[in-house]
Amino acid sequence: MKCLRCKGEMNDKxxxxxxxxxxSIVIAKNMPTQVCEQCGEESYSAEVAExxxxxxxxSRSVIAEIVVVNYSKNVA
Numbered sequence: 001m002k003c004l005r006c007k008g009e010m011n012d013k014x015x016x017x018x019x020x021x022x023x024s025i026v027i028a029k030n031m032p033t034q035v036c037e038q039c040g041e042e043s044y045s046a047e048v049a050e051x052x053x054x055x056x057x058x059s060r061s062v063i064a065e066i067v068v069v070n071y072s073k074n075v076a
Contacts, residue, residue: 001034008038014072015042019056026059028052030072 001010015033019026031052034043044052051071059067 003036003039003041004043005041006036006039008036008041010034010036010043017052017071021056022060024059024064025066026056027066027068028055028071029068030070032071 002008003010011034013033013035014030015035017028017031017033031044032048034045035041048071055069055071059069
């Protein structure tokens with residue numbers, strides 16, 4: 001697969017995703033990601049993006065400022 005930004009080669013890697021919904025911090029470790037070897041652009045499959053959305057939405061019900069999730073264990 002080619003990068004949409006720079007046309008570099010995309011490689012499969014596991015990365016860490018972080019977002020700040022509603023003033024808290026959600027960190028998802030071991031995310032299956034496509035990363036451009038040239039510019040570093042990251043991309044997720046539709047399935048991974050949907051699961052990530054579920055993780056972020058579920059974290060909103062947790063009373064914590066920081067939520068850390070291991071993606072591979074959460075999906076299994």
